[in-house]
Amino acid sequence: MIFHSIRWRLQAWHGLILVVVLTGFGFTAYHVARDNQLRRIDQDLDQRLMAIFRPQPPDRPPDRPPDWQHGGHGQRGGFPPNEPRNEHGFGSPDFLRHIREAVQQGGALDPSQTNIYYYVMWQQDGSILAHSPGAPEDVSAPEHPGPQALKARNAFGKTTPPEGGPPMPPAARSRGQLRELFRFGPLGDCVLVGRSMSPDLTAMRRLALWLIAAGATVLLLGLAGGWWVATRAIRPIEAISATAVKIAGGDLAQRINAADTDSELDRLAGVLNSTFARLEAAFAQQAQFTSDASHELRTPVAVILSQTQIALSRQRPSAEYREALEACERAAKRMRNLTESLLQLARLDAGQEAMKRELFDLSRIVRECVDMVRPLAAERGIKIQCDVPSLEGLGDAGRIGQVITNLLTNAIHFNRDQGEVRLSARGESDAVFLAVADTGQGIPAEDIPHLFQRFYRVEKSRSRIQGRNGLGLAICKAIIDAHGGNFEVSSQPGAGSTFTVKLPLR
Amino acid sequence: MRVLAVEDEPDLLGSLLKALREDGYAVDGAPDGEDGLYKAESYDYDAIVLDIMLPGIDGWELLRRLRKTKKTPVLMLTARDAVRDRVRGLDTGADDYLVKPFELVELLARLRALIRRSASQAQARLEIGSVAIDTAARTVTRDGEVVTLTAREYALLEFLALHRGKVVTRTTLYEHLFDETDDTLSNLLDVHVSNIRKKLGHDFITTRRGHGYSIE
Numbered sequence: 001m002i003f004h005s006i007r008w009r010l011q012a013w014h015g016l017i018l019v020v021v022l023t024g025f026g027f028t029a030y031h032v033a034r035d036n037q038l039r040r041i042d043q044d045l046d047q048r049l050m051a052i053f054r055p056q057p058p059d060r061p062p063d064r065p066p067d068w069q070h071g072g073h074g075q076r077g078g079f080p081p082n083e084p085r086n087e088h089g090f091g092s093p094d095f096l097r098h099i100r101e102a103v104q105q106g107g108a109l110d111p112s113q114t115n116i117y118y119y120v121m122w123q124q125d126g127s128i129l130a131h132s133p134g135a136p137e138d139v140s141a142p143e144h145p146g147p148q149a150l151k152a153r154n155a156f157g158k159t160t161p162p163e164g165g166p167p168m169p170p171a172a173r174s175r176g177q178l179r180e181l182f183r184f185g186p187l188g189d190c191v192l193v194g195r196s197m198s199p200d201l202t203a204m205r206r207l208a209l210w211l212i213a214a215g216a217t218v219l220l221l222g223l224a225g226g227w228w229v230a231t232r233a234i235r236p237i238e239a240i241s242a243t244a245v246k247i248a249g250g251d252l253a254q255r256i257n258a259a260d261t262d263s264e265l266d267r268l269a270g271v272l273n274s275t276f277a278r279l280e281a282a283f284a285q286q287a288q289f290t291s292d293a294s295h296e297l298r299t300p301v302a303v304i305l306s307q308t309q310i311a312l313s314r315q316r317p318s319a320e321y322r323e324a325l326e327a328c329e330r331a332a333k334r335m336r337n338l339t340e341s342l343l344q345l346a347r348l349d350a351g352q353e354a355m356k357r358e359l360f361d362l363s364r365i366v367r368e369c370v371d372m373v374r375p376l377a378a379e380r381g382i383k384i385q386c387d388v389p390s391l392e393g394l395g396d397a398g399r400i401g402q403v404i405t406n407l408l409t410n411a412i413h414f415n416r417d418q419g420e421v422r423l424s425a426r427g428e429s430d431a432v433f434l435a436v437a438d439t440g441q442g443i444p445a446e447d448i449p450h451l452f453q454r455f456y457r458v459e460k461s462r463s464r465i466q467g468r469n470g471l472g473l474a475i476c477k478a479i480i481d482a483h484g485g486n487f488e489v490s491s492q493p494g495a496g497s498t499f500t501v502k503l504p505l506r
Numbered sequence: 507m508r509v510l511a512v513e514d515e516p517d518l519l520g521s522l523l524k525a526l527r528e529d530g531y532a533v534d535g536a537p538d539g540e541d542g543l544y545k546a547e548s549y550d551y552d553a554i555v556l557d558i559m560l561p562g563i564d565g566w567e568l569l570r571r572l573r574k575t576k577k578t579p580v581l582m583l584t585a586r587d588a589v590r591d592r593v594r595g596l597d598t599g600a601d602d603y604l605v606k607p608f609e610l611v612e613l614l615a616r617l618r619a620l621i622r623r624s625a626s627q628a629q630a631r632l633e634i635g636s637v638a639i640d641t642a643a644r645t646v647t648r649d650g651e652v653v654t655l656t657a658r659e660y661a662l663l664e665f666l667a668l669h670r671g672k673v674v675t676r677t678t679l680y681e682h683l684f685d686e687t688d689d690t691l692s693n694l695l696d697v698h699v700s701n702i703r704k705k706l707g708h709d710f711i712t713t714r715r716g717h718g719y720s721i722e
Contacts, residue, residue: 291586295559298585299515302607306521309610313528327517 006237007230014226015219022215033207037200038179042172045181048117049170049193116195124188135194142173142182142190177201236265240272252280292455296338296469300331307331334469341471345454348478353399355482360397362432363388366423369404373412381418384408388425391432394505395483403476404434407499410472411438414497430505431485437498443491451489452477507552507621507661508532508682512542512568513583514560522555525610526617530644530657532685539563546572549681552621555613558584558595566598573599579620583608618642625668632667634721637706639667646706653705658683662698666711666721675718 118135122128126141170183180194239256246254255276256269304327311324347353366388377384393400411421419439426433443451443458450456455470477487484504491497509531513519519535526533534549536542539560546554546568554572558565569580579601584591587605595603601623602616618641622630630642638647644660646653655663661683666674679695699711699719712720 291588295585298606299518302585303515303517303521305607306518306525306610310521310525310528313525313610324521327520330517 007227007234010230010233011223011226014230015223018219018222018226022219026211026215030204030208030211034204037204038172041179041195041197041200042170042181045117045172045179045193045195046170048119049181049183049191116199117193118195119191119193121192122190129189136178139175139180139192139194142171142184142192144184144188144190236269240265240269243276244272247276247279252276252283289454292470293338293342296455297335300334300338303331304328338469338471341469341475345471345475345478348475348482351482353482355399356396357394358397359392359394360400362391362393362400362425362434365393365397365401366404366425366434369401369408370423372405373408376409377412377421380412380415382412382415383420385420385422388423388434389427391425391427392505393432393503395503396479399479400483400503403479403501404436406472406476407436407501410499411436411440411497413468414438414440416440419496432503432505433500434503435498435500437496439496442493442495443489443497444493445491448489448491452487507665508534508549508685509553509555509617510534510536510542510545510549510551511555512536512539512546512560512565513555513557514538515557521610522613525614526555529614530661532661532683532688534685539565539568543568543571546578547575550576550678551578552624552682553579553581553617555581555583555617556600558582558586558591566594569595569598569600577624579624581613581616581620615642622668627668632664632670634667634670634710637710639664648706655702655705656698659698659702659705662695663702663706666719670721673714673717673720679718 116134118132118139120128120131120135120139120141122141128141131139170181172179172181174180174197177196177198178194179197180192182190182192184190243254243256255273307324307327311321344353366386370384370386374384408421408423415421415438421439422435422437424435424437447456447458451458452473454474457470480487480501480503485502488500488502489497490500507530509526511519511522511526511533513522513535514537516537519537523533523535534545534551536545539562542554542556542560543563545551556565556568560568563571565582565584569582572578572580580599581602581604582595582600583604583606584595585606592603601620604613604616618630622628622641630640632639632641636649637653640646641664646655646660646663662679665679665682676695699713703711710721712722714720
């Protein structure tokens with residue numbers, strides 16, 4: 001499934017995080033803007049409120065607009081700040097008259113339909129003292145909250161009233177699209193200035209739309225960028241998996257191109273490449289082994305087939321039948337020898353060949369082996385010198401004997417006539433070492449690493465000699481490996497070779 | 507027809523030599539590459555049966571060196587049947603390929619086909635006037651009646667028929683009809699020629715005095 005791919009999952013998480021971040025950011029931005037706007041409105045309203053507390057003198061020229069319409073602080077007119085004007089509260093006749101005039105003046109001076117401001121004044125008993133012409137009819141008197149709460153609800157967060165202002169701090173409220181700011185006088189009378197917020201709300205809505213549009217754009221860009229990054233990040237993985245697919249398809253020569261991978265994936269690619277190389281080598285070795293084994297088996301089969309076919313092609317004297325049967329017997333023995341070796345190797349490979357682990361007298365085993373091969377050596381006048389002290393070995397005496405016999409037959413086989421085979425051994429605390437040296441032609445250095453390879457032959461010319469199937473040393477190595485030991489081969493061209501077996505004692 | 511068999515497994519070489527000899531070929535054997543190459547270069551064999559895995563010079567090398575001087579048809583024998591090996595064999599200059607273990611009849615049939623092709627004959631049946639030679643069955647008929655020939659007479663007739671229209675020297679005939687094991691007494695060419703003439707008509711084989719024999 002494509003939606004289960006790493007890239008899609010990365011993209012989904014990336015998109016989710018982006019949406020959360022953008023939404024949070026948008027909400028915060030919107031609210032900060034909204035609060036700022038409200039604060040500006042409140043400041044504006046408060047300036048106008050304060051202007052009412054500093055009304056114009058009655059003799060003020062009628063063409064001059066009242067201060068509060070400009071949001072000024074009455075620096076250009078109004079009572080001097082130190083003039084006591086409301087010591088009797090809003091209700092004092094002088095002050096009331098004064099206010100009414102100001103309000104009327106303000107209203108008369110600002111008849112414009114665009115004026116969004118209005119104000120209302122209440123006396124202590126809640127009756128409306130005065131209001132501007134544009135004031136909404138449903139405006140109700142704010143409830144006096146008591147001096148403590150007023151202090152807490154200070155719209156500006158300040159406890160000190162502005163200079164010359166009334167003693168109580170202003171409070172704000174919203175009613176639908178209207179924003180109203182009011183102050184109580186010390187006697188409980190109240191002045192409220194309000195305005196419609198509809199232009200501000202329209203602006204806020206526009207801001208919200210902008211934020212949504214910008215957020216959506218950023219989200220799309222982010223998703224596109226994320227897709228690009230994910231594609232780039234996944235490309236080496238895809239290169240690796242494409243290579244793996246090709247290898248699974250049978251093309252073992254494929255390798256991951258290191259140029260396709262980033263540094264983090266370099267190690268993975270390296271590990272996979274070396275694994276692939278080992279796999280390929282193992283496969284090649286297996287294929288070579290099968291090919292060699294079938295090759296070795298085919299020649300005797302060809303002998304049997306051709307000998308029998310020719311013998312049966314016509315009536316023959318019995319001596320010819322005998323010859324044919326003898327040839328068939330030789331071929332069959334060769335096949336038996338080979339199949340037994342192959343079977344033993346397969347068992348050793350699979351770890352199925354039960355190995356005894358017991359102490360044995362190495363010198364006795366060596367003597368038995370030497371006695372067995374002595375006739376073979378005598379045929380070519382080869383002397384066997386055995387210099388093996390009494391030593392204890394640990395393992396399967398029968399199989400160690402097989403190894404020694406094999407080494408001895410090799411040493412005789414590859415020796416020169418009248419040559420010599422020397423056996424020597426020494427013991428160490430944790431292992432015994434047995435060396436078999438010959439005086440033959442020696443082994444070329446380039447062949448030594450391959451000696452224990454199955455069916456590897458140094459001397460091709462000796463390849464078909466009876467009883468030698470190219471598996472002898474491979475079996476020796478498998479047996480010694482199963483004992484935890486190893487082989488060492490040294491050779492001097494023209495002077496001879498030495499095979500040393502290390503057999504551990506634990 | 508004279509054939510060389512190069513094979514290092516003595517029992518296989520033995521049965522090859524025997525089968526070929528009984529099929530009417532003059533056969534030489536070589537147990538290794540060096541001997542094989544020496545013989546292949548010394549005589550004009552009609553075909554060579556060559557094993558690939560040989561001690562000393564292997565089959566590939568023998569073929570490569572032989573191809574520098576001779577075009578003798580070569581049938582390769584191998585125990586490996588990998589396509590790669592077959593391709594390599596054919597590319598090196600082998601004319602045919604047989605995988606061990608093989609059927610003797612197939613080996614003999616392929617060898618006949620090789621020799622025929624090298625003499626530019628596509629068919630196994632040669633017809634000269636009223637005489638027909640079936641090289642597969644090794645039989646000769648004259649006017650539809652079977653003519654009995656000895657192996658040597660047949661070999662001589664087949665060789666001349668395959669080289670029809672050409673004068674074949676006595677030396678060439680000696681080289682192709684007798685192998686190194688034949689004793690000189692049996693090499694009496696004139697006796698064989700006169701016997702064939704008795705059976706197939708006096709004019710069937712023409713004598714070119716001082717040159718050799720030919721079938722027109």
